Amino acid sequence: MSKIEPQPAANEVYRLPPPLFDARCRACWMVAALAALVVASFWSLDLQWARFFSIESLARMGRFAGELARPALGHAFLQKLLPAALETLAMSVVGTVLAVVAGLLLALPASKLHDGDPARWRGPTRLLLNALRSVPELMWAALLLIAAGLGPFAGTLALAVHTSGVLGRLFAESIENAAQGPAFALRVRGVPEGRVFLYATLPQVLPQLMSYALYRWENNIRAAAVLGVVGAGGLGQMLAFHLGLFQMGETGTVLLAMIVLVSLVDAASYVARRFMGR
Known part of the structure; x- marks a missing residue:
């Protein structure tokens, strides 16, 4: 018995899939521009791949990695390493807490809370946030070392x-993207704007703000270790000292301590996110 193929309905119209590129498609032009930028970037950089993957270069990198793979685990050195690791952790915690407070205070004038909000300070505050996060941490540390001196304070x-510049921008975007219904319901009842933010907007965006803060804490652990290179204390200062003396065993131990510290902070951040998600 032969199988009967289904026949298309009389009014059913089969259409071909759209072309990959359409001159009226803005997204297509955006993708084409990004592709051209990538090609131009590869073309403009002097990427010496053959030299990088040469036998001589690979042998030098292997010899250097082998020296780092024999960490110094002497009791005297580990006694110096533990306070430096705790100092790096403390720098990241205090720096992140101060940034959360300052970022939230700057995010309020940098965001437009509702359609009728004039948001007069939105432009200048966002310009300030751009300036704060455009300057790298190393440059800020070099500037602050002049005033605060060497050590973890700078x-x-x-x-x-x-x-503060990074979190302020992220917090402002979260506040502006919050649902306007609860805030509007309180506003029409004459509730002051401050209480509207506390009772309507903040509960909506608080999980997202905490997620951003925890993510930046993870980044600040690595940044705090790097800042020690310019004399800001912690593991980075030990790394710069021993690497400058070509003491590869001690350098490998410091790098291992950084990896352990970042892993612990990552685990603590994961637990905190799971706890907030319940």
Whole structure:
């Protein structure tokens, strides 16, 4: 018995899939521009791939990695390493907390809370946030070292200043994208704007704000370690010292401590996100 093929309905119209590129498609032009930018970037950079993958280069990298793979685990050195690791952790925690507070205070004038909000300070505040996060942490640390001197204080302030610009922009975007219904319901009842934010907007965006803060804390652990290179204390200062003396065993131990510290912070951040998601 032969199988009967289904026949198309009389009014059913089969259409070919759209072409990959359409001159009226804005997204297509955007993708084409990005592709051209990638090609131009590869063309403009002097990427010496053959030299990088040469036998001589690979042998040198292998010899250097082998020296780092024999960390120094002496009791005297580990006694110096533990306070430096705790100092790096403290720098990241204090810098992130200060940045959360400053970022939230700057996010309020940098965001438009509702359609009727004039948001007079939105432009200048966003320009300030752009300036804060455009300057790298190393540059902020170098500037603050002049005023605060060597040590973790300058590094902590550098983390706080740079992260304030990052979190302020992210917080402002979250506040502007919050649903307007609850806030509008309170506003029509004559509730002051401050209480509207606390009772309507903040509960909506608080999980997202906490997620951004935890993510920046993870980044600040690595940044705090790097800031020690310019004399801001912590593991980075030990790394710069021993690497400058070509003491590869001690350098490998410091790098191992950084990996352990970042892993612990990542695990703590994961637990905190799971707890907030319940």
